[in-house]
Amino acid sequence: MTGLLGHLRLFEPLPGILAWYDGRVPGYRLDPAPNWVDEGALSVGIAAYAIWGDGEALVYDTHVTTAHAERMRADLAARGVTRFRVVLSHWHRDHVAGTAVFADSPVIASVRTAAHLARHRAALEDGSFGTPPAIRPLILPTATFDGEMRIAVAGREVRLLTFDIHSDDATVLWLPRERLLLAGDTLEDPLTYVAEPEGLRRHVAELARMSALCPDRILPAHGDPGRIAAGGFGAGLIAATARYVGWLAELPGQPARASTPLAALLAGDIAAGHVVACDLYDEVHAENVAAVLQAAG
Numbered sequence: 001m002t003g004l005l006g007h008l009r010l011f012e013p014l015p016g017i018l019a020w021y022d023g024r025v026p027g028y029r030l031d032p033a034p035n036w037v038d039e040g041a042l043s044v045g046i047a048a049y050a051i052w053g054d055g056e057a058l059v060y061d062t063h064v065t066t067a068h069a070e071r072m073r074a075d076l077a078a079r080g081v082t083r084f085r086v087v088l089s090h091w092h093r094d095h096v097a098g099t100a101v102f103a104d105s106p107v108i109a110s111v112r113t114a115a116h117l118a119r120h121r122a123a124l125e126d127g128s129f130g131t132p133p134a135i136r137p138l139i140l141p142t143a144t145f146d147g148e149m150r151i152a153v154a155g156r157e158v159r160l161l162t163f164d165i166h167s168d169d170a171t172v173l174w175l176p177r178e179r180l181l182l183a184g185d186t187l188e189d190p191l192t193y194v195a196e197p198e199g200l201r202r203h204v205a206e207l208a209r210m211s212a213l214c215p216d217r218i219l220p221a222h223g224d225p226g227r228i229a230a231g232g233f234g235a236g237l238i239a240a241t242a243r244y245v246g247w248l249a250e251l252p253g254q255p256a257r258a259s260t261p262l263a264a265l266l267a268g269d270i271a272a273g274h275v276v277a278c279d280l281y282d283e284v285h286a287e288n289v290a291a292v293l294q295a296a297g
């Protein structure tokens with residue numbers, strides 16, 4: 001048996017960047033009963049990040065439980081961090097559940113993220129929002145922005161940029177000097193989870209806008225742990241995501257393509273190293289196909 005944090009791993013993908021990665025462990029669940037922490041987060045693996053130095057840290061997402069967030073805070077405190085700021089990548093539960101641990105600190109999010117959280121707050125807190133567990137208390141952002149916000153963290157320039165990819169409220173972190181993109185769920189390895197099937201064509205256009213950043217390295221919230229630990233993905237992850245989302249967007253017009261094996265769909269991007277093959281995503285892909293066809297009627 002393992003405890004709540006028994007599979008939590010701490011990576012340092014780049015100097016001054018920490019990743020707390022949990023899940024993507026065969027057979028491991030927190031709870032045998034249906035719950036959102038296992039399904040969609042720990043099942044495929046999830047990382048939250050911090051940029052830290054000089055006694056301060058920018059925490060990018062607060063992980064799936066307050067226990068995870070407490071570990072993040074403790075690991076940063078052990079490195080001398082006393083000043084925390086939080087940025088939320090988007091409003092989905094697996095990215096905001098631990099925010100209460102940083103309730104004494106600024107919590108920054110896009111205007112849309114703040115609105116989504118406020119609208120769903122009661123349901124998220126009372127547990128009526130989908131499967132359990134509830135997030136109680138849900139901490140709302142204390143500062144919002146739209147488009148772009150620039151901040152300095154330990155001498156690094158960090159730009160918070162909004163995108164409409166995966167969810168309409170996404171915030172990514174762009175470090176222009178390092179050419180590093182912390183992508184939240186806008187990019188996922190080996191393929192994106194479709195939460196807003198009606199938005200796929202917008203997502204493709206937004207991925208083109210994102211690719212203009214020309215990142216050298218990308219750290220997604222959900223992806224191969226070995227690749228994340230080793231410094232992340234290349235810009236090919238954006239192109240691979242655009243190809244996959246574009247394929248899904250075309251699917252309603254050519255529904256016979258739905259039976260295309262996922263391995264065939266991703267073969268080129270896997271061979272090129274843009275994404276890493278992962279059997280766990282066969283199920284995610286099947287759900288995506290079903291969601292896209294259903295949304296198209």
Ligand SMILES: [Zn+2]
Nearest residue numbers: 092094185221
């Ligand atoms: Zn997520």
